[in-house]
Amino acid sequence: MSQSPKQFGWTGLVLAGLVSLWPAPGGASQASLGVYEDWRESSTLRSDRWLVREDGLNQEVALGLQGRRLIMRHRRQGQTASDTGATSGIQALLLTRTRANIDQIEVDLRVSNIEVTGCPDNPGSTVVLPARVAVGTFNDGTPGANQTGDHFIRVLASAPADGIDASSLLTVQGALVRCVSPDCTVSGPVSSVELARLPLARQFTLRAAWDRPNHRVLVGVNDDPDVELAYDPALDVADARVPFAAVRSEVVTANCTAGPTVADVQLEVGEVRTNTSAIVP
Amino acid sequence: MKTTIRRYSTLTLLLVGMLVLGPAPGHASPDGFETYEDWTASTIRSDRWLGGSDLGHERLREVHGGSLWMRYRREGATLSDVGATGFFSNRLSFRSPRQVDQMEVELRVRDVSVSGCLANATASIARAAAIDLTRISDLPPETPSAPGDLTGDHIARVEVRRLSDSTDPAGVLTVRALLFRCNNPGCASNTVVGTPIVLGQVLTHRWFRLRLVWNADGDEFRAALDDAADVSLPYPPEANSRPANSPFALIRTQHLPANCTVASGGPTVTDAEVEVRTVRTNASAVIP
Numbered sequence: 245m246s247q248s249p250k251q252f253g254w255t256g257l258v259l260a261g262l263v264s265l266w267p268a269p270g271g272a273s274q275a276s277l278g279v280y281e282d283w284r285e286s287s288t289l290r291s292d293r294w295l296v297r298e299d300g301l302n303q304e305v306a307l308g309l310q311g312r313r314l315i316m317r318h319r320r321q322g323q324t325a326s327d328t329g330a331t332s333g334i335q336a337l338l339l340t341r342t343r344a345n346i347d348q349i350e351v352d353l354r355v356s357n358i359e360v361t362g363c364p365d366n367p368g369s370t371v372v373l374p375a376r377v378a379v380g381t382f383n384d385g386t387p388g389a390n391q392t393g394d395h396f397i398r399v400l401a402s403a404p405a406d407g408i409d410a411s412s413l414l415t416v417q418g419a420l421v422r423c424v425s426p427d428c429t430v431s432g433p434v435s436s437v438e439l440a441r442l443p444l445a446r447q448f449t450l451r452a453a454w455d456r457p458n459h460r461v462l463v464g465v466n467d468d469p470d471v472e473l474a475y476d477p478a479l480d481v482a483d484a485r486v487p488f489a490a491v492r493s494e495v496v497t498a499n500c501t502a503g504p505t506v507a508d509v510q511l512e513v514g515e516v517r518t519n520t521s522a523i524v525p
Numbered sequence: 526m527k528t529t530i531r532r533y534s535t536l537t538l539l540l541v542g543m544l545v546l547g548p549a550p551g552h553a554s555p556d557g558f559e560t561y562e563d564w565t566a567s568t569i570r571s572d573r574w575l576g577g578s579d580l581g582h583e584r585l586r587e588v589h590g591g592s593l594w595m596r597y598r599r600e601g602a603t604l605s606d607v608g609a610t611g612f613f614s615n616r617l618s619f620r621s622p623r624q625v626d627q628m629e630v631e632l633r634v635r636d637v638s639v640s641g642c643l644a645n646a647t648a649s650i651a652r653a654a655a656i657d658l659t660r661i662s663d664l665p666p667e668t669p670s671a672p673g674d675l676t677g678d679h680i681a682r683v684e685v686r687r688l689s690d691s692t693d694p695a696g697v698l699t700v701r702a703l704l705f706r707c708n709n710p711g712c713a714s715n716t717v718v719g720t721p722i723v724l725g726q727v728l729t730h731r732w733f734r735l736r737l738v739w740n741a742d743g744d745e746f747r748a749a750l751d752d753a754a755d756v757s758l759p760y761p762p763e764a765n766s767r768p769a770n771s772p773f774a775l776i777r778t779q780h781l782p783a784n785c786t787v788a789s790g791g792p793t794v795t796d797a798e799v800e801v802r803t804v805r806t807n808a809s810a811v812i813p
Contacts, residue, residue, distance in 0.1 A: 247688070288580040288582065288583060288598065288794075288796075289583060289598075289600075291601075291603075291792050292603070292792075294582065295581075295582070296580070296581055296582055296584065297580055298577065298578045298579075298584070301575055301577070302577075302586075303568065303569040303570075303571055303574060303575070303576050304568060304569050304574065304576065304586050304587050304588070305578065305584055305585065305586050305587075305615075306585050306586075306587050307583055307584050307585070308583040308584075308585065308596075309583075315547050317587075319568060319569075320571070321568075321570070321571035322571070323571070324572070342737060345753075383536055449790075490706065504571055504572075521533035
């Protein structure tokens, strides 16, 4: 787990300039949270609450309910024609009917299996991003009708690249991210902060909230205080053109002539809580 | 020792039978079938297969105990009681479809459920399994096509399906073969070439084989269920003006859930789980 001086410097700048530890303001965001899903009412996914999307190229997928958890597993083996480049596979669990109405989300998660085998001649590119919780916010007024200029909150747990062991940690980062392509497949952080490093097998909770009146987003992990990421009020020109809220995982495999790389993850999604106005009874 | 004798006897009987009867009619092909996949690896091999699926709900593509399990579940939309939003699928594609001239897939349907909507004349369709082969296009060779554009491509298919308005006993699915031309890039609009042919019916939990062969010299695809003789899906020679723009060979589970408002009892449900055992192709397509 190495980080370049440039990365440290950038992170430090963000920490100094934009971030302050911020307890949930009077519990404002927490108090209004309710249970959106606890997987108790149905043995299958409810289409009025959820839609599943698979992107990229996975070989194996398994997504379904087991008891009171949703299991999301997917696996990719890399290609062997070169030692440059990488390909990803994504599974996303989208909150459906009330997606324009979601400004707070909190999700209980656990990584129940993970496998990462990288490539010595193409290092750093084989990685598992087991869990990402994201909520759309505003558009900055970029002309057009597509997602360019949409901003979203991202709380992302990522595993070390190229290989893991029992002592490996998940790194959790919170960010406010701007879409820079029409379909938002390309995006970049406006601000970000490292929130925590967590043991791989332990259950954890990721949290994101948009406090629009105060021009900030709040991100958090477990019972840690929320962390504030403030933004320039002038950026909030309109609602995001494509509102969304989602839980997703991603596997990325480097190309490798020595043999296929592997990225495989099984994520358990437990209770999902949102602002009560978004709950689908 | 008794077991050994019995085995020899069975083998002898089989050999004699094969010599007397010869190859089953319709099995003839330039290089015959070879095993492309028998799922002996514990995971899906990336050099042989590509996976993918559409928006939906539960899904599965995993190797379990020497076979591939595939499941796809999709509930219908609840905004109206008219029509359906479209077909959605979970699929496993051959890595090099241009090499696949013929395929035979051993399958069994583990479970299927499909519900319709009383207020909607459109029936829901659960295609528990389908094998597709896309090799030809009727567009003139000089006509440019964007990558992935299926317009003009022809899809030959053998499908195992059950409709929500089926009067068949529970657990019975119908096997059909058909050839259709894609009329737009995504193939949501298409035209059936000739008439779909019913090959028979299968039961859940029972193994069966689907076969699809491209006979380029004969301007036809050929399809069959189990050991039945192949049936022909002919096409006019001009349908093969050039190779398909977006060739594919794949195994899929695909559904069309009818729209149904909550007031009418919606959403409808389409769900199927299948098990895939041996997959055979022409020898030149096999990846060791």
